[in-house]
Amino acid sequence: MPFTEEQKVERAQKRRMTNALKEEARAHRDEARRQEWREKGMYLTREQATAGEICRGCGLPVIDNLGSWPGTMYLTDEQRIIYDADHERYREMHPNCDAHRWSMAGSRATHCGHCCPPIPMSREQAENIQRIFATVSERREEELDIWARTLTCGHRVEQSVHHTNREPSFSTQWCPECEITRGVVTSEKVVEAAARMAEANRRRDEKVARAEREVKEAEKAAAAARKKLAEVQAER
Structure with missing residues (x-):
């Protein structure tokens, strides 16, 4: 029996609520994990990671200095064996994390977005971002x-x-x-x-019109003052 329109709407609302609750739970999970990282002092500094300290989440080096992996289509047979073994180990270590992966340039170690605290940006990266934001026009x-x-x-x-x-x-x-x-x-x-822009244009036009009226009134007053001055001077 096909669903009625009312039933279709109700089912769609339930799906939206279910998805929203899922995203909410995920956000709470991530917030709790970040709080845990802060409380346990698990974040590494950029200098510590560069010096070779291991990730305080998974125990792998953050920067192993083995060089970045080439594209998978360019892997040699030997590299493919190591690459597949690394990814299999990752899946075994993070079977249910449901999170993104991250790694550092020049390193082959792959880290989990849920288990492994991220590394701060370098000074150069921060400066590049500042330059980008400096070119952005102000909020309109x-x-x-x-x-x-x-x-x-x-x-x-x-x-x-x-x-x-x-x-x-x-x-x-x-x-x-x-x-x-x-x-x-x-x-x-x-x-x-579009409506906000139209309203902004309307307010701007009103300001221009008001300024034009004020200029005309000022010019009229100035003309009257000049006429009066001329009359006074003529009486001498």
Whole structure:
């Protein structure tokens, strides 16, 4: 028996809630792990990693100085054996982590995004990022859409997103009322950037018109003052 439209809507809502709760649980897991890393002092400095200290999460070197792996299609037969063995070991060490992998340039050791604390950026990387941000123009509110996002707790929060983005990209959002990260169930655009831009243009036009009126009034007053001055001078 086919589902009714009401049943389809209800099932879709349940799927969205299930996915949002899953993302929320993942965010809480990651936040708890980062807190654990801080409390246990598991983060390495850039200098410690460069000096060869092992990762405090998995025990492998952060930088093993073996050189980065070439593309898999360029591996030699010997390299392929080592490469496959390393990846098999990784799967055995992190069977249920469900996280990204990371490694350092010039190193073949692969680390787990859930188990292994990341390494701080180098000074050069930070400077490069600063240069990139320095070229970004200042925030222009009239170019931003406003989205209302319904969270798993039922609260709604607003988020501004540039109009070139189809929708907010993050699947979780901080709830200021619950003071905790929540999963996003639905996102609805409530203010179009085009409308904000039109309003900004309207306000600008009003300011220009008001300034023009003030200039005309000032010119009229100046003309009247000059006329009065001329009359006074003529009476002498």
